[in-house]
Amino acid sequence: MTRSRTSRATVALAVTLLSLGLSAPGAAALDGGHASAPLAARAESAPTTVSVAGDGSATAAPDLAVLSVGVEATAKTAKDAMAAQNKAADALLKAVRKQQIADKDVRTDGVSLNPVYDYTDGTSVLTGYRAAQSFTVKVRVIGRAGAVLQAITDATGDAGRVHSVTFDLADREPLQRAARKAAFTDARKKAEQYAALSGRKLGRLVTLSEGSTGYATPAPPMAADMPAGGVGAVPLAPGEIKATSSVTAVYELV
Structure with a gap:
């Protein structure tokens, strides 16, 4: 048992x-x-697999100009410097509104008030105060960017400053999707080539992972804190926006 x-x-x-x-x-x-x-x-x-990396890019014409502008004033007293800055800033905002720029597209980036010293013979002497205010202005019609700059420089005179002009897309996602598609297509073509070289056929996609993505916006050369006089007449070249993407794909070989 x-x-x-x-x-x-x-x-x-x-x-x-x-x-x-x-x-x-x-x-x-x-x-x-x-x-x-x-x-x-x-x-x-x-299963036998092949792992490949794909790279892709896509370009498009920008539809948005981003102006970094401002005003600056110096006076003997802090009160006078701020008063002069306020007057110039008010003129800038009125000029921008006359160019039909919506309030949502105008933003104050910073306001500052600093003492100004004269350094002579190793000693510092207070000579006055410098007040400044900087703005970001979005121009949604590329062709009007030069006119907006001209209006700003005309309104602010010697107090005006143009820091930079950049071009962008109001919606970046469609361009980034196109770059991803190009990267995926590149990876699949490479996998198909390796399959043919090894005497196999390309099978199912096993894994797919996204690598790096990039986005480049053109910016015409323009010196920071450049006095505004005459800058509005400089022609602007928008160039192209470029998005990039990379992927890693693993396919079966059958």
């Missing part, structure tokens, strides 16, 4: 181990000497 129970327990253990792809003493006899068959079959069925 004890021997019968032991035999049944041994058989049950062997069956359990075989179902897990393992072997145990005596298990080979139960499977005709092929206890390792599930592991071997699993190894033989492992």
Whole structure:
């Protein structure tokens, strides 16, 4: 009776181990000497894959000009400097509004008031105060960017400052999607080539991961804090916006 129970327990253990792809003493006899068959079959069925990197880019003409402008005034007293700055800033904002720039597209970036010193013979002498305010102005019609700059310089005179002009897209996502598509297409073409070189055909996509993405906006050269007089007459060249993307793809080879 004890021997019968032991035999049944041994058989049950062997069956359990075989179902897990393992072997145990005596298990080979139960499977005709092929206890390792599930592991071997699993190894033989492992797919051959190819891993490739894809790079892509897309370009588009900008539809937005971003002006970084400001005003600056110096006076003997802080009160007079702020008063002069306020007057120039008010003139700038009125000029921008006359150019039909919406209030949501005009933002104050900073306001400052600093003492001005004259350093002579190793000593510093307070000579006055400098007040300044900087703005970001978005021009949503590229062709009007030069006119807006001209209006600002005319309104602010010597107090006006043009820090920079950059061009951008109001909505970057469509261009970035196009760059991703180009990167994916590049990766697939490479995988197809490797499949052909190895005498295989391209199978299913196993994994896909996104790498780096980039976005470049053109900016015409313009000196920071350049006095505004005459700058509005400089022609502007918008150039192109460029988005880039990279992916890594793994395909089966069949």
